[in-house]
Amino acid sequence: MALITIIYALSPIDLIPDFIPVLGFLDDIILLPLFISLTVKRLNNSHIYSA
Template sequence: MLQKLKENVKKLKQETVPIYHALFDSRTPLSAKIVAGLTIAYLLSPIDLISDFIPVLGLLDDLIIVPAH
C-alpha cells in the first residue's frame, strides 16, 4: 500500500508541468489559474504540511491537495 501511495505522489508531481503550462494559456479562467498556481507552489515547496517521511500520513497530504486520477 505504501509503495502504491508513493507511486501516485510521484505521478502527481510529474503532472505539475502541464498544469504550469495551463497557467499561461489565455483560455484558462483566472480562478483556475489561481488554484493551479497554489497547487504547484505547494507541490514544489520544501515546506510540507506533514513531512513525507512519516509513513502514509506524509504522502496523504499531497494526495489530498492534488486529486489523483
C-alpha cells in the same frame, strides 16, 4: 489558484512531513488532486479556448 497549486506541488514543505510513514504522503495524495480540481473548475471557457 493555479499558482498556489504549482507552489504546493513543487515546495519541499508539506503540511505533514514526508518522513512520517503513511501520513506524510497522504496529504499530497489528497490535496494535490483537490487543488487541481478546484483550479480547473475556476477556469471558464474563455480561458480554455484562448489558450
